[in-house]
Structures are given as C-alpha cells and as structure tokens.
Amino acid sequence: MSILLETKGLTKEFRGFVAVRSVDLAVERGAIHALIGPNGAGKTTVFNLLTKFLKPTAGRILYDGRDVTSLAPASIARLGVVRSFQISATFPQLTALENVRIALAAKAGGSFAFWRSDKTLERHNARALSLLEDVNLAEFADTRAGELSYGRKRALEIATTLALEPDLLLLDEPMAGMAHEEIGRIAALIKRIAVGRTVLMVEHNLGVVADLCDKITVLRSGEILAEGDYATVSKDPRVIEAYMGTGHA
Known part of the structure; x- marks a missing residue:
C-alpha cells in the first residue's frame, strides 16, 4: 500500500521541554493505524501537530506526497483530513x-x-x-x-x-471512558467505517487495538519506541516495560 500520511523528524518543544522528538510516522493508505503509549507519551501532541493546532519546532508533514507542514487547520481539513474532536x-x-x-x-x-x-x-x-x-x-x-x-x-x-x-479520519481515544461492551461495539464500528478510507487513532490501551489495527506505533516520552502489528509490539520487552504497572499491557 502507498503512504498517505508521513512525518519526517517531527519535533515539538515547549520552552525547552521536548514533547515530541524526531518522530518518523508512515500511515499507509487504507489502513487502520494506532498511535499508542502510556500517559505523557506525546500522542495528543502528535495529533495536534498533524491537524495544525500546533506548529512543529522541526520536521515535516506530508499528506499524499505533498508537504503540508505550513498549512492552516482549515486547509488540512479541506484536503480530507478530519479529526473527531x-x-x-x-x-x-x-x-x-x-x-x-x-x-x-x-x-x-x-x-x-x-x-x-x-x-x-x-x-x-x-x-x-x-x-x-x-x-x-x-x-x-x-x-x-x-x-x-x-x-x-x-x-x-x-x-x-x-x-x-474524510479520506483520513483521525480518532482521538474514541473508546475512552466506555464500558467493556461499548468498547467492542465501537471497535466493530471503526473497522466497518474504515473500508475505503484511512484511520489513524490515538489510544491509551494496547489491548483495545489488538484485533482492530493493521499497524501500531508505540510512543514513549515523545519518541517512537516500537512499531508493527499487535503480535510484534505486545511482545516487545520495551513496550512491556513502558506499560508495566499501568494495567494496560
């Protein structure tokens, strides 16, 4: 599959604090891609950078091969990138x-x-x-x-x-605060509506995306820790360590 959304060296600093550091993300067209990580990993900051609610300190954002780093939020939306919130x-x-x-x-x-x-x-x-x-x-x-x-x-x-x-649907923790039965219902819904479009979702709970996503990118302290399908990332010792004690591994 071709790459629809890509970041190269995406970085965001806040008064000396590096919230996102040199993130290279590649979201394939037609895929359901999850961006996960423990609290404070930088997931929402990445989403805010992608939808232009924050300006990157460094790095580039490409959409369908076009450099959109300097575009305004409304311009990104007109290209077909829509964020749920x-x-x-x-x-x-x-x-x-x-x-x-x-x-x-x-x-x-x-x-x-x-x-x-x-x-x-x-x-x-x-x-x-x-x-x-x-x-x-x-x-x-x-x-x-x-x-x-x-x-x-x-x-x-x-x-x-x-x-x-939308051509690219960005979902910011769509299952946060839901009961177990509701999580299953929304996960099935996301899988159904993803047919014919691309979905990038932020999620805290690794288990939620187990049977849903084609690819998972794990963030920790603003950097990519691991990447791959669920079977790969869930067995990665670094991922297990990052989630240790949170109850979400």
Whole structure:
C-alpha cells in the first residue's frame, strides 16, 4: 500500500521541554493505524501537530506526497483530513438526525442560513439516515443526542465526522471512558467505517487495538519506541516495560 500520511523528524518543544522528538510516522493508505503509549507519551501532541493546532519546532508533514507542514487547520481539513474532536460537540437538544443534517449542511458549504430553514436541512435527510445506519443509530434518529448512552453519543460523533467525507479520519481515544461492551461495539464500528478510507487513532490501551489495527506505533516520552502489528509490539520487552504497572499491557 502507498503512504498517505508521513512525518519526517517531527519535533515539538515547549520552552525547552521536548514533547515530541524526531518522530518518523508512515500511515499507509487504507489502513487502520494506532498511535499508542502510556500517559505523557506525546500522542495528543502528535495529533495536534498533524491537524495544525500546533506548529512543529522541526520536521515535516506530508499528506499524499505533498508537504503540508505550513498549512492552516482549515486547509488540512479541506484536503480530507478530519479529526473527531473538531466536530464531536454534538447538540444535546437536537435529535441524532438533526445533528448529522447540520454536519452535512456545513459540508455542502452553505451559509448559516440553514439554521433558519427547515427545507435546507430536510434535503439532507436521506444521506443523514444512511450515515446513522452506518453507525447503527438508525433507530435513534429521533432521539435527542443528550439522551443517548455514552457509547451511542460517540457513534453519533463518528457519524457527523463521516458527513465531512474524510479520506483520513483521525480518532482521538474514541473508546475512552466506555464500558467493556461499548468498547467492542465501537471497535466493530471503526473497522466497518474504515473500508475505503484511512484511520489513524490515538489510544491509551494496547489491548483495545489488538484485533482492530493493521499497524501500531508505540510512543514513549515523545519518541517512537516500537512499531508493527499487535503480535510484534505486545511482545516487545520495551513496550512491556513502558506499560508495566499501568494495567494496560
């Protein structure tokens, strides 16, 4: 597979503290790639660098072969790179269907007139229902987002993300705070929606990504510690040491 997203020597310093040091990351097109590590490993900082919410101190970011290091966040999004938290703040008083329709209207590039026109939103009904079906929420289309369970709220957030038609979907700990049964449901959902697109996800728990990801990059103290499939990284003595005592190995 070809490389869709790549970093070369990606580094971020904060007043002398090196949060990310010389990270060379290669995300293959069509893969589910996990960026994992214990607390403080630098995972979220890398995500913030990739989505341009932070500027790197050094290094380069390439997307589909193009150097995007200096692009603004909006420009990155227009290229098809969408991060879950950017649109994950659903409107609790609106239904699941209404939340997805608003995301679709935003993608269509209309003005904020859609807030005042039911007709503008209703033309997105069919696609919104299709997206809800994709995340197993069709039966909750008329349920207010604030009344959904935590796991279903995360599924709704993924549906609104998909409304933006990303080529590369960045998920920031999509299963954090979930019960065991919800983790399995969201993992299956991620695997299903990954068909035809590329997914890069940050996750703290190594076990969560065992049967989900094609490739895993393990960070520790801002540097790549190990990389490979689950069978490879889970047996790496350095990874075991990094997770020792955390209960997540």
